[in-house]
Structures are given as C-alpha cells and as structure tokens.
Amino acid sequence: MFINIDFTIEKPAPYSNKSTLFKTLVYPDAREGYKLKIDFYHDGPKAAETLLKDGLKHQSSESYYLSGEQFRSALYYRDTLIRELYFFKNGDTIKNFPSVNEKEIFHIKLYNTTKNKVIEFDLYDGKIISGSYHEKNNDNEN
Numbered sequence: 001m002f003i004n005i006d007f008t009i010e011k012p013a014p015y016s017n018k019s020t021l022f023k024t025l026v027y028p029d030a031r032e033g034y035k036l037k038i039d040f041y042h043d044g045p046k047a048a049e050t051l052l053k054d055g056l057k058h059q060s061s062e063s064y065y066l067s068g069e070q071f072r073s074a075l076y077y078r079d080t081l082i083r084e085l086y087f088f089k090n091g092d093t094i095k096n097f098p099s100v101n102e103k104e105i106f107h108i109k110l111y112n113t114t115k116n117k118v119i120e121f122d123l124y125d126g127k128i129i130s131g132s133y134h135e136k137n138n139d140n141e142n
Helices: none
Strands: 023-028 034-040 046-053 056-064 070-077 080-086 106-112 117-124 134-137
Antiparallel strands (some): 023 034, 034 046, 046 056, 056 070, 070 080, 106 117, 117 134
16 A cells, blocks of 8 residues: 655745735826836835836836836837846946846846845846845855
8 A cells, every 4th residue: 555645835926916016006198108107116115117108118117226226227119128227226237137037026146246245136027026135245255
C-alpha cells in the first residue's frame, strides 16, 4: 500500500490583485481624444503620469520614486513602447536596466557601483510598488 502526500505549501502572491497597487485617476485633456492618467501611491505621492489617446498610452509617460524623484521616462506610440530611460534617485541614468513586461510584476536588483549600493524593488507597469524599495550598502566589494 502506497500513500502519496503532497507537502507543498503555496504562499499567496503578495500582489494578487494588481488593480489595487496604485490609486488611479483619469482626467480629460484639452486635446480631443486625449486623457491624462495619474497613478498615486497609497501613501499619497504621485507614482506616474501617462498621456492616453483613445485609451492607449501615447506620447509621454513618467514615473516617480515614492520620495518624488523621477524614476522612469518613456515614450509610447499608440500603446507601443518606443523608448524608455530609468534613473537613480540622484538623476543618473541606470544603464542596462533589465527588459521587463509591463503586465507582470518583477523583482529588480540593481548595483549602483558609484555609490556602492544595492537597490531592490518590485516593478509593475513601469512603477515601483509602494513599500518594496530598499537601498543598502554593498558589502561584497572585491
């Protein structure tokens, strides 16, 4: 007689409902067919600002750190990403930022070698998820 017992424990995803990650408001724009979408962190500050045309990301999209510094600048054409740049809090460009799918959540780990820092955060739709950003000194110097 064989008994097969599964001891796998599944932890629920910490971000099981992506729609609750940010508070989103959409405002009409002066130009016909355009709207301005603003995402806010639940703590209050602005997380991102995106121009929409006929419901699609079009032209500029900017996102911010919880502390207010610019994190990402992207250019879209009818929901197609044309180019994007990511920035450290001090304004320096983050080189070789990993390629990510905007519809999924990713855990990003960056090494700022000029500041000898390790920076980690969770990313969704070009925005840092509130409470996930951590910065620490890199103790693994060679």
